[in-house]
Amino acid sequence: MDFTIDDEQRALRDAVRDMASRFAPPEERDKVPTGPRAHDAKAWTALAEMGLLGLPFAEDAGGMDATAVEVVLAAAELGKARVQTAYGEALVAASLLAAAGDQKALLEKVIDGSALVLPAFAEPMRAWAPHDPSVTASGGSLSGVKAPVPIAEVDAVLVTACEGDQTGVYLVDSPQVSDGALKLDGTAATKLNVSADDLDAALNLGIVALAGEALGAMDAALAMTVDYLKTRKQFGVPLMTFQTLTQRAADMYVSVELARSTVLYGAMTLAERPSDNATASRVKVLTGRTGRHVGQEAIQLHGGIGMTAEYAVGHYTTRLTAIEHTFGDTRYHLGQLARDVSDHAEVDVFA
Amino acid sequence: MKRQLSDEDAAFRQRMREFFTTQVPEDIRTRWAAGAEEGMDDLIRRSQQLLNANGLAVPGWPKEWGGQDWSTLQRQIWHEEMQAASVPPPLAFNANMVGPVIAAFGSEEQKQRFLPATANLDIWWCQGFSEPDAGSDLASLRTTAVREGDEYVVNGQKTWTTLGQYADWIFALVRTDPKAPKKQMGISFLLIDMLTPGITVRPIQLIDGGHEVNEVFFENVRVPADQLVGEENKGWDYAKFLLGNERVGVAPVGSIKRKLADAKTYAASIATPTGTLLDDPLLAARIAELETEVMALDLTVLRVAANSKDGKPDPASSILKLRGSQLQQDVLELIVDIAGPMGLQWAAGDELPGWATHSTPTYLNFRKASIYGGSNEVQRQIISGGILGLKG
Ligand SMILES: Cc1cc2nc3c(=O)[nH]c(=O)nc-3n(C[C@H](O)[C@H](O)[C@H](O)COP(=O)(O)OP(=O)(O)OC[C@H]3O[C@@H](n4cnc5c(N)ncnc54)[C@H](O)[C@@H]3O)c2cc1C
Numbered sequence: 073m074d075f076t077i078d079d080e081q082r083a084l085r086d087a088v089r090d091m092a093s094r095f096a097p098p099e100e101r102d103k104v105p106t107g108p109r110a111h112d113a114k115a116w117t118a119l120a121e122m123g124l125l126g127l128p129f130a131e132d133a134g135g136m137d138a139t140a141v142e143v144v145l146a147a148a149e150l151g152k153a154r155v156q157t158a159y160g161e162a163l164v165a166a167s168l169l170a171a172a173g174d175q176k177a178l179l180e181k182v183i184d185g186s187a188l189v190l191p192a193f194a195e196p197m198r199a200w201a202p203h204d205p206s207v208t209a210s211g212g213s214l215s216g217v218k219a220p221v222p223i224a225e226v227d228a229v230l231v232t233a234c235e236g237d238q239t240g241v242y243l244v245d246s247p248q249v250s251d252g253a254l255k256l257d258g259t260a261a262t263k264l265n266v267s268a269d270d271l272d273a274a275l276n277l278g279i280v281a282l283a284g285e286a287l288g289a290m291d292a293a294l295a296m297t298v299d300y301l302k303t304r305k306q307f308g309v310p311l312m313t314f315q316t317l318t319q320r321a322a323d324m325y326v327s328v329e330l331a332r333s334t335v336l337y338g339a340m341t342l343a344e345r346p347s348d349n350a351t352a353s354r355v356k357v358l359t360g361r362t363g364r365h366v367g368q369e370a371i372q373l374h375g376g377i378g379m380t381a382e383y384a385v386g387h388y389t390t391r392l393t394a395i396e397h398t399f400g401d402t403r404y405h406l407g408q409l410a411r412d413v414s415d416h417a418e419v420d421v422f423a
Numbered sequence: 424m425k426r427q428l429s430d431e432d433a434a435f436r437q438r439m440r441e442f443f444t445t446q447v448p449e450d451i452r453t454r455w456a457a458g459a460e461e462g463m464d465d466l467i468r469r470s471q472q473l474l475n476a477n478g479l480a481v482p483g484w485p486k487e488w489g490g491q492d493w494s495t496l497q498r499q500i501w502h503e504e505m506q507a508a509s510v511p512p513p514l515a516f517n518a519n520m521v522g523p524v525i526a527a528f529g530s531e532e533q534k535q536r537f538l539p540a541t542a543n544l545d546i547w548w549c550q551g552f553s554e555p556d557a558g559s560d561l562a563s564l565r566t567t568a569v570r571e572g573d574e575y576v577v578n579g580q581k582t583w584t585t586l587g588q589y590a591d592w593i594f595a596l597v598r599t600d601p602k603a604p605k606k607q608m609g610i611s612f613l614l615i616d617m618l619t620p621g622i623t624v625r626p627i628q629l630i631d632g633g634h635e636v637n638e639v640f641f642e643n644v645r646v647p648a649d650q651l652v653g654e655e656n657k658g659w660d661y662a663k664f665l666l667g668n669e670r671v672g673v674a675p676v677g678s679i680k681r682k683l684a685d686a687k688t689y690a691a692s693i694a695t696p697t698g699t700l701l702d703d704p705l706l707a708a709r710i711a712e713l714e715t716e717v718m719a720l721d722l723t724v725l726r727v728a729a730n731s732k733d734g735k736p737d738p739a740s741s742i743l744k745l746r747g748s749q750l751q752q753d754v755l756e757l758i759v760d761i762a763g764p765m766g767l768q769w770a771a772g773d774e775l776p777g778w779a780t781h782s783t784p785t786y787l788n789f790r791k792a793s794i795y796g797g798s799n800e801v802q803r804q805i806i807s808g809g810i811l812g813l814k815g
């Protein structure tokens with residue numbers, strides 16, 4: 073196993089870092105958006121132009137023929153710079169379109185940024201359960217509700233639905249999203265020719281992309297916290313004089329390093345075995361917990377300033393909370409892993 | 424040792440429960456429970472005035488100023504029942520902070536002028552202690568007050584002033600003797616009308632998007648000298664009294680228990696492939712864990728309250744503040760997890776209920792609970808130094 077990144081990967085990382093710095097949200101008072109970030113068409117175009125939306129897809133579909141590893145490296149830079157987009161979600165949709173085989177035209181548009189296609193899998197008043205939707209399909213039309221839909225201004229969404237006891241993925245063109253919900257009432261849809269494995273693989277790619285973004289956010293939140301402990305003075309001394317704070321910063325660092333190993337390993341593994349659900353779940357559980365730890369401590373060690381919208385640290389915590397609840401939260405993935413603990417004696421990272 | 428409430432206390436509890444659930448209008452309680460920010464000043468005002476009319480707003484004050492002859496246990500029961508019924512509690516700045524200080528250290532004229540209006544929320548107070556460079560290290564505050572004839576001239580800045588946008592008056596710690604041998608010794612406690620020329624209030628937005636704290640700037644603000652509480656340069660003593668005098672309500676046990684009960688209702692309303700979230704063993708175990716922890720806090724509040732020496736700051740309240748803020752945060756975290764993907768959206772709609780879409784901003788907002796009113800680090804220091812005698 074080798075975690076070092078090569079020259080090409082470094083070049084990608086640097087390019088994304090440079091681009092992301094141009095789209096970082098303002099830190100000016102009264103101008104800082106809070107809550108779920110609205111779609112930023114300019115940032116999205118920049119992502120597309122850099123090829124990020126097609127990173128792990130084949131060149132003949134407009135992709136870059138790279139892997140989940142590159143996705144993670146790119147997403148981490150977005151996370152650091154707080155460029156909060158539907159990157160992970162778009163990769164899930166693109167992965168399904170790629171798996172379908174006959175959606176090349178749409179896939180190309182997704183990759184070049186001219187069409188925004190996202191998954192709408194979550195359902196109101198239902199826990200995350202991607203293979204058990206309550207939306208039903210019958211003869212090419214869908215009924216039920218999907219919510220929340222990540223972004224209202226989508227050109228199309230992919231929807232999971234049950235036809236009998238079969239779960240399928242359906243493409244809905246120009247969906248009408250209102251108040252975050254997509255109401256389907258005999259709505260026409262195209263069934264994608266994808267398997268349950270394809271759905272898992274797509275979600276796993278989304279999970280690892282978001283884990284990469286979380287890693288970047290955690291790195292940045294930790295760096296800000298360390299910096300603040302060095303500069304903020306109380307009782308006539310810098311906060312770093314108080315060991316109770318420096319030791320907690322050390323714990324944050326330990327958490328982040330373990331997350332880094334896990335996310336990078338997850339990316340390498342999923343690049344080889346896209347539907348390795350156990351690995352994806354472990355990545356999700358670990359980054360979920362770490363994100364919570366780091367996000368909460370980053371605010372706490374800052375004191376009041378960490379609570380404010382004009383200061384970046386709380387926004388990392390907000391984003392980490394959202395990431396944790398996307399594509400299944402810690403509880404869900406822990407449940408998946410718990411179900412299968414008797415399948416193996418130990419976790420072999422070389423297997 | 425005795426497990427049950429005495430007959431008298433049981434009857435008291437019943438009386439409180441009845442009042443809060445039948446005499447406080449339903450609309451106040453449901454809107455408060457839903458955490459409405461819009462119009463929350465009005466809810467607080469209506470609630471406090473109703474409580475005050477019934478002798479329930481400031482039970483801890485001296486009797487002649489509206490207080491009650493209740494035991495600490497009874498005040499604890501009063502507080503828990505109030506929270507359990509989602510009744511907006513009396514504004515802490517009035518009822519728990521400036522009121523008791525004026526009652527204990529104010530002049531007779533100040534008591535008459537301020538206490539009835541403070542109990543009835545005819546004056547809305549805000550707390551002007553913290554400054555940008557004086558947070559945990561409050562004694563290093565720099566806002567100055569210089570005596571000129573029968574006035575003080577105040578210059579400087581306060582920050583984190585909660586609900587300052589609604590406040591009529593501010594009670595502020597100001598430096599009156601910059602040359603005092605210890606910085607704690609040069610501080611005074613001033614009452615200032617927010618309409619006095621030279622005061623500017625500027626909102627601070629928090630990460631949940633809400634506006635509850637402010638910066639307050641003072642530029643040559645002239646304050647009549649009869650608005651000084653107690654003696655000049657004794658303000659630190661009064662501030663210490665203010666921060667330590669109240670143990671009732673330090674841990675919001677009633678509201679934590681209610682939220683946890685709500686959480687169970689929410690969990691039971693979320694479908695999973697095999698039932699509801701409440702049947703999920705991982706989630707159920709977490710609720711069971713929290714119920715046990717909250718019970719321990721509930722009992723500790725009762726045990727500590729029963730032993731309280733009235734009016735004396737007691738390091739035991741640090742246990743309540745520390746654990747109370749942690750459990751409050753834990754329960755809000757649980758609710759975000761129950762909301763699951765619905766918590767990704769912050770605006771309610773007909774498909775997404777308000778409890779779910781508010782869950783994330785509420786969770787983020789309450790990260791404040793371990794920072795304000797003496798951060799958890801400061802509380803641990805009070806426990807280690809003040810109780811365990813570990814003074815490094
Ligand atoms: C939402 C909110 C509402 C508030 N409302 C009011 C109000 O109405 N009126 C008012 O006057 N103030 C108010 N405050 C201010 C609050 O009391 C301060 O935020 C608090 O005292 C901490 O100060 P600080 O924010 O400057 O953090 P700092 O004191 O700079 O602390 C930063 C970090 O260092 C830790 N720390 C500091 N000193 C030590 C030490 N010696 N040992 C170990 N750790 C230490 C802290 O615990 C914290 O984790 C409010 C704050 C918030 C967030």
